[in-house]
Amino acid sequence: MRTERTQVAIVGAGPAGLLLSHLLHRRGIASVVLESRSREYVEQRVRAGVLEQGTVDTLVEAGVGERLRREGLPHHGIELRYGGRGRRIAFEKLVPGRRITVYGQQEVVKDLIAARLADGGPIRFEVSGVAVHDLDSAAPSVTYTGPDGEPVRLECDVIAGCDGFHGVTRPSIPDGVLTVYEREYPFAWLGVLARVRPSAEELIYAQTERGFALHSMRSPEVSRFYLQVAPDENLADWPDERIWEELRARLETVPGFTLATGPVIEKGVTPMRSFVVEPMQYGRLYLAGDAAHIVPPTGAKGLNLAVADVRLLTEALVSWFSTGSAALLEGYSAACLKRVWRAQHFSWWMTTLLHTFDSDDAYGRRLQLAHLDYVTTSEAAATTLAENYVGLPYESDPHD
Template sequence: MRTQVAIVGGGPAGLLLAQLLHTQGIETIVLERYERDEVLSRARAAVLERGLVDLLHEAGASTSLDENGLVHEGIRLSGNGQDFRIDLKALTGGAVTIYGQENITADLYAARDALGLTTLHGCSGMKPRDIDSDQPFLTFLHGGKMNRLDCDFIAGCDGVHGPCRKEVPDDAAQVVEQTFPFGWLGVKSDAAPVVDELLYAGSDRGFALCSLKDAARGRYYLQVPLSDAPEDWEDDDIWEELARRLPQDVADALPGGGLSGRYIAPLRSFVSNPMQWGRMFLCGDAAHIVPPTGAKGLNTAASDVQYLYHALTGYYRKGDEAGLAAYSNTALARIWKTQRFSWSMTKLLHRFPDQSVFDLQMQRAELAYLAGSEAAQTVLAENYVGLPY
């Protein structure tokens, strides 16, 4: 087999890159370790920046998004005696869209299928080879036999545990990482959401978030110790703890009842540099992870896709290699800004085990300043709706 760009990873980043490249007449084959049903079962909330929404339009995969996405022009913050709204639209002229990550993935698969493009599922033992040459290729097991895929370039959109990043030489890779001492317990409710916009709440008991799976169902998160397991939390315990951490008007509106989709996600910051080696380029979680507090995970992957898409288009249309050469530095410059924002939101709203009285006072002062300063709210809003590419 041969293609121009081999894409490892059939999640939203890999599929979006493939679809965008197709619009420019660039051939791709997508290789995915898991079967499609398993990929689509990865249900995660998604707050989409304007840039990602624009990319989905450009990729021809926005019909369902336009019909079902929830456009939010603000967010609410509470804690330490403060309770206020950040008006994203008034402060920046922009907004965000709530649309589940699994829906994005399904839309991109449907668009790819409609074009008859090649996506291979159930690929195991994938290994990029000769990536520092002008003839890279991949070997992988599929259909009961070993296969070889020759290509011009490899895009590693295969997550933090995928095979691509492992091919960057150890003595060339710098990994910067911070693990936070808590996680988020996430659950879904079939009852109507209790908020119209996302509510980020800090309290002496820890962080809580009220979100929306869609217009008819709510999604909720609690800061919990990493020693907890999802099964440690009964439905009633989750509702009671949410009520303790949320503003009274929201606490009084909590519906109770059954909860599903229970999981605990550790909070982690991670950046790998460089994001390219030879003719292999890393996108998304393969190169970086942010805490979910700033809603930047999928959006940061989308910015990588945007840079790589334009770099590859420049190469194939004009023979211009400048975008490819600059890809890592260009992507990392924006990534570190999103890391800063996610880190600042996490520190603002969570309780840390080793916080001193001074730390707590600084946290209170920061939230109070944010509540009363349009300039500070503008900075937060600009980052939340998405920095320019």
């Protein structure tokens, strides 16, 4: 078995792992990123597309925001559509100077991969058999098999688990260490990517008796749509014609709005889940992003939480490697979870506000409509939605 050595072994080449590697490199700390998929797969998989203000600022400050600034679509509000009318939540009025930017997660990944490879950063794609060892020791390691079939032991000081909900790092923590908080929802999202110009300039969140729908976009020529469906929905039962028919039924509910249609590029069904593990660390293993927490996509927080985790982990590792102080590393989980639980609540709130839980529950339906009326007519309530949606500012010293 060949032996390699680095300071930080990063499992997973999603946004969390790649950004962590890039930020550490800029601070003089070496890392190796391990990824089971190919570069082509990682760069093409469609995921989130709404970036908080703080996420955009982080990418720009890290020197990987040039294309984001050029091609990203800044948005200063969203529309809540229900009861035959649409009400706009105006970010520019409610949270001046803060906004969201629509820019696909796969584009963030492409930018980060290009930056790491340009810097000579080692990203090992198409590895298999990844396993982590000796997490509670001062000399952890990761073993894997390269695409050429050669077994490798990667010795390191720290392991970062950035390998998502189904990754290998979190299950490697001994039983009884983690507390799991979880909630599954009685519906899923049918996501559709279509080559058609967006029918609106901003995102539309539609609440109807037929179920929830979301009109979003990825570029001036590509639109993204979501439909609330059953959790066990069979994708084969949703030909393109049925998708467009249902989107029209849920979105064409206000006078003058016509949904533009076009070729469907991709579609898939995503279950809705809330999930958090505490703590987000064990020994020399530190979890970040989806490896530690999942939120329903309604609040657009998944990618943004991963960036917030990585910011904190970077500062903690820089402090430890430069001064020997483990104070920030020891407080990493608690610092992350403050933001994670705020985002969990916001995502749960948006989900319960906009989705149909029981079509026969007339009382629940009336409660939703009353709450939507309050959110769209009360400046205080609208401000709460706006400031959480664009992302709360990072704390100046979040480890306190």
